[in-house]
Every structure is written in structure tokens, then in C-alpha cells.
Amino acid sequence: MNLSRRTLLKAGLASLAVPAVAACNNGAAARGDGEIIYWLWDSAQLPMYTECAQVFQEQNPQYKVKIEQYGWSDYWSKLVTGFISGTAPDVFTGHSSKYPLFAAKGQVLPIDDFVKRDNVDLGSYQKGLADRWIGDDGKRYGLPKDWDTEVYFYNSAFTEAAGISTEQLNSMTWNPKDGGTFEQIVRRLTVDAKGRRGDQPGFDPNNVKVYGLGYGDAGGGDGQTSWSWYAAINGWKYSEGEPWGTKFFYGDPKFTETIAWWRSLITKGYMPTYAQAKSGIDVTTAFGAGKYAITPNGSWMLGTYAGLKQVKTKLARLPIGPVGKRMSMMNGLADTIWAGTERRDASWAWVKFLGSKTAQDIVAKAGVVFPAVADSMPAAKAAFAKAGWDVTPFLEPVEAGDVFPYPANPNAADVTAVMTPAMEAVMSFEAEPASLAKANDEVNQILSVNS
Template sequence: MKVKKLKLLSLIFVMLLVFLSACSGGSQGAKGTNGKKMVELTWMFWAGQGDRPQWEALAKKVTEKYPNIKVNMQVYDWNTYWTKLKTQIASGNTADIVGMQSAQLPVYAEKGIFEPLNSYIDTSKNLNYSDFNKAITDGMTYDGKTYALPYDYGAFTLLYNKELFKKYHVPLPDEKMTWEGFLDRAKKLTHREKKEYGFAFPDHIWDSTPWIWQMNGDWLKGNGDYKINSPETIKAFKFLSDLVNKYKVAPTAGELSAIGYDEQFSSGKIGMIIDGPWTIQGYKKYEKPGKLDIGVQVMPKAPTGRNVSFVAGSGLAVSAKSKHKKEAFKAISVITNSESLKYLAKNGRAYPARDSAVEAFNKYNKDIDNISAFHKQALNSKAYKTSPKYAEAEEIINQGLEPIFYGKENVKTALNKIQRKLDELNKE
């Protein structure tokens, strides 16, 4: 009898220990449906209210693929996001997965904020890394190391308003169009008394870069120094300056400060702009017969014969301080796989970073004339590369460009002034 009681007490004791262990283990002690220890990841990201359900759906796909991994999202609007990210980094409490924009990446990569992903990519069996557009994967690298898997990107490409072309009987842009042909069309579309212009662009280095590259110029050297006043770059800015100040086929910087180029294009007053595929959904809202009907074409060819452009985009990085780096990489591999990016493209959210998902975007936007030109341009584009000093350099350059497009200073003089300031920055 005593033996039976002892056995019963022992059994109760063991069951009690199991119960207490389960209660005190928390999320780390729990197990997924596959019996493995449950890992909860935080994913810090930017998104609008309309986008959030799509990203939440992809977070759930991670758990469907890996039942022991759960992704919890921390979502902010674009401007708040970057402030919150800096706060997290300063506190040493960065999320496991971090959203990152390609032009911003060098600032964080240089400081060791993110985990290099090269070894994870090399050993992954199902990633199919070569399916990503090569230019945007280059944009997700710094100093030879890859720090993020991209989910969207886009090449700066020519957008045009078919309604304005039809109104003035001007031939639509085609793949053979040169800078000269571009200027000729812009002249025919311009009717300043009606505040209609053939072209419009903001006086920023971002928007000027394709034209600079097409003339074989650049503003960022291989060693990370900035060089804005090369003969090739001067020629590119001379062409852009003449569009505003000589030929008057584009609104001045002063006019654009009152009403932005994108607003003027949306209102049917601009014939051509250059922009990325991420803007299409916004512009489509304003399409109206007799006002706006969007078409897409590759960039016009410079006198050099080149019509190269740049790509920029966004991706997902893994925090260097994450305790679950392997699981975080598995998660971002799911979120950026072909099926996930097709899902985003079908919902109009993003231009997919994988070539295999591009057709889903094209089908969603089949009402846009020549939508495939985005992909054609992307295949003839380079990554918009920056450096850790980019924010300071961009401010110097953009402020220095203003006198050119206000017609107050000639191109060479203005660029030489900018370069003197960049030389000081290069020394820091």
C-alpha cells in the first residue's frame, strides 16, 4: 500500500513540475506545431494604413512555412520610422528584422547595425538569389557585403501624358527617341500661356542622376568622395538648365515651389516627367479623358548613345544584435520570395524585386500604356549608390543647384562652388 502511495505521489509531483514549467516558459518555452521551440521575431517597418494588411499576411506566411517562427510587426509611417529606428539603435534594442531603403543603407552598414547576409545567401537551398534584379541587389550591398534582401525597386523611367500629346498632335515617345527628339517634343507640348509644359523635374541630384550617367559623368567616386564638376556632368546639367532657362519647356524652380511637378503632371499640365513605378498607383487616381492618360517609355538617348538610368528600392535587413539571426533570415526569405512578391504586385503595392514576379505587376497595371518599359529600363540601369556622407552631400548639392534652375548662375560656376564645399566634406 505504501509503495502504491509513493508511486502516486511521485506521479503527481512529476505532473506538477511539467505544469509549472509550461506556465513559466513564456513565448520562448512554447513550441510550434512542428514541435520545435517557438521563436518570436520583431519586424520594424514603414507602411500606410492601406498597406498594413498585406504585410501582415506575409508575416503569417512565415509561420505557415516555419511553424516555430512568429513575426510581430512594429509599423510606423515613413517619417516616424527613421526617427524610431535611430532611437532603437541608440538604446541597443533594435528589432530582429529592419526595413531598409537602398540609398540609406550605407549609413547603417558602416556602423555595423546589420548582419552581413553573404554566408546565409550562399548556404540557402531555396532562396534563388539570382532571381532578384541584379541592380537592386547591388544597391543592398556596402563594401562588398550584402545587408538586405530586396522586396521592391524601380528604375527612374519616362512617364508621359498621352492626352497632351494627342491634343497637340505630337508623336508619342519611342525607344529610339534621343535627347534632341525629346526636346523637339517638349517644345511642341509647351504652351506657357496655358501653363502647359513639355517636361518638368525638381532641381535635385536624385532626379538629375540619369542624365549625368548618360553623359558618362558621375557625382560619387569609387573611393566614396564626391565630384560634381567634371566636364561630363557639366554637359548634363547644361542640357537640363537649358530646358528651363533657354528653351523654357519646363517650369522654373520658383514655379515648382508653388505647385510640385507631380501635382502638375496629375492635373494634366505636363507632357513628360521621369519617375519610378512606385508612383503609378498615385497617378492613376487622376486619370481622366481629356486630362491624364499615362504611358511609359525608356529614357531618351544622350549624344553618347546611352539611356542608362538608376534603380533604388527597399529591402529587409537582419539586426547584428538579434539573438535569432538564422530565424530572421528564414523569415525575410519567405517575405521576399517570388510568391510573396507576386502577391504584393497583384495588390498594386510594389514593383517586385524578383524578375519572376514582374509580370504580376504588369497585369495589375495593364491599363497603363507600355507598362513593360519599366522592366526594360531596369535592365539598363545601375544602383543608386551612396556613401555614409550622403545626407550631407545631398544637402550641399541640392542647395547649390538652386541658382542654376532659378536662372541666377551659369552651370559651370555653380558646380564649381558646390565642389569646393564637397572637397571640405571629402576631407572629413
């Protein structure tokens, strides 16, 4: 979602003057008592949730599920419009960066009473997932549906040509001073227009054919698929009170030196300029075209990379950093109920089913995302293995407990509105990394005003 849409989303919610439950109009109420409108944004997940709906309806013939899918760019603005007009879906896929604001505005239904009444086993989910959906008011606002972490996707033809082994890739180290063995590998994988590698005499950083490392954006305030793990393994954290940030630390020297190192790869010619990275070709398309040797990305992108038939893609672990371990952001989605629905019992029945092993097994076997229910993971591993993926690099940080949460708080849109242009300015060499301290002051001022 771009900056203007995020700003509009926050502004739209701010205009809500009354709780959504009091704002229902005939647009939402016109449906039958047993009909549930369910929204999601990922088209790749539409088939498996269609199957889930079929099974649910067979088990619960009194209910009918209508699924609507919208792309990420439109999903959130449509949802806010629905909140305001009283025509939002009964149940929708929620993101950990969005629900705090929705909950603060009374748009998401707490489900604690339902969970207690039906004895839902919250311990069946991957560790930490269920707690991500407890707001700062102590109430629960959703049941987990999946989870994700990050790794490096690499072109194995390029690594083989460079003489880089799988063992080297999976034992990389990193530090903010010289980049460790990770930067050595990225340097080796970078090739200029005359075929000279980044670690060979005469390498031309201004005329590069293959960049050792690709990226898609400047990371905004979360850096999920760009810089988050480097900062984490350098001993940095987003805020006090993670994931509900009460004071942010974008001005911390550990963060500044991390971003300075990351940006230095552009100067050295190992990574494209920000203008090149944002030139209209997304990071996976550029990777598929042979422009990047390595691209970091999340587990939700496995299907997209699998579609790049011209590239033999493999996965590598994230590097070990100064803290002595490798770390990954762990995020997860949940199914949430709109507070304004007039079909609460039907909506809860659907949410409870989606969070059950029956539905999670369907999700797992589709081989698109990792299911939230731990006992469904063997089926997911088998599905990904059948598709040619060894997903171990995604799983290891979770199994070791070396994960950190996606930063979340009710002011996420405002944080993004500050940090996105600040990070873009740094990566475009329009500002120095030290300028992030000023952006951090602005972020904390916003939190202070809104607290």
C-alpha cells in the first residue's frame, strides 16, 4: 500500500463518530441471517478458502459463505469505506499492522466470550501467534490463520558459476562494519557489463549487469523484506513495548549504522540504486530476468518464485549477526469479525472453523502459506517439498525462538507517513542516515500526542 492510501485510511477511520454496530444500514443487513460475507486480498489463497467454505457449509448447512477478493492496493480503502457506510464484510482477513487502529475505533469485535464459551484451544497455534491478536486493552480480536518469516531466494546458476557452495550460503555472517561473509558473497555474485565480478580488478560499479543483492523498497518503518533482520541481529529493536510501540528507536546508532551499511552496497555497485529498484519492475520480476542473484523475501512469495521457471531458485538462511544468532521477523494474519455485523453467531462459526485443524489442513495442503495450527505444518512441509522447496530456512528461526514481531500500534499509519519518505530520502542519497534521528523524534511526538 502506498503512502497516500495509508494516509487516507487513517483519515477515513478518524472520521468515524459512532461505533460501527450503531451504524449498520440496510446495505449490510439486507443479507440473509445465515449469509456471511468474507474478504481476503491474496488471489493465490482464494482457491483454498473456497474449499474451506465448501466444507464449512457441508458441516453447517444453516450458513452460506460468500467470498470476495480484492488486491492489496484496494482492500484497506474499501474496508474503511465499508466501516463508514455500514457495509463492511462480516469477517475479513486482518493484518497485525492494521487491527490496532481498527480496534481503537471500535470496528473489530472482541471474541473473548466466544473463545471461552467454545473452549477454543489457543495452544494449538504456533507459539506467539494467538497473542499477537490481543490488543492493548487486553481483549482478543482474531484467530490466527497463517504465519511468515523471511529468507534469501537465490539463483543457484549464479552461485554455482561464482563457486559459492550451499554450505557457504547457509552459514553467512554479517556485521555493520564490513558486511561479513554475507557482503563477500554479494560482492562475488555482482557482475559488471564486461563480465568482471565485484571482487575482481577493474570491476565497474557504474555499469552492472547482475547485482548481487536486489530489493524492492526502502522499507518504510518496518523493513520487513529489506533491512529488518540486519537491524535485529545488530541488537536493535523497533520500540519500547514491542509489538505495541510506545517509544520508537529509529534514531538509535545501531539502526543508523545498519542502514548506512545497507545503503553502502549501492555505492559499491552491489545493489541497484533506489531509482532502479523502483523503476517499475518488481523485485521478483527482476530476479526472474537475471538482474539479481539474491533477493530477500517472505514465505508468502514461494508461489511467485516457483512461477519463475527460467530460474532455478533455492533458499538460503539469513546471516548470523553481532548478537550471535540469526533472526527473522515473524508475522501472521488472522480472521477478524467486523463489530457492526448483525450475524455475530454465524461470523464466529466461520472464524472458529477457519482457525480449526480441519480448515488449517486445507490451507497446509495447498502449499501457499504456512498454517497457524502447529499440527498442520507436516502437511504444509510435504506440499512445499512436492513443489521443490526445502522450506527449512523459514522454519528454523521459529523453532529456535529467534523471531521478532512485526511492529504494531494504533498509530502505524502515522509512523509510516513519517518513516517512508525518510527512508526513501536516505536510500536516494537525498539525506544521510543520521537524519533518521529527526524522523524518530517526529514519530515519538505523534505517539505522545495520541497517547
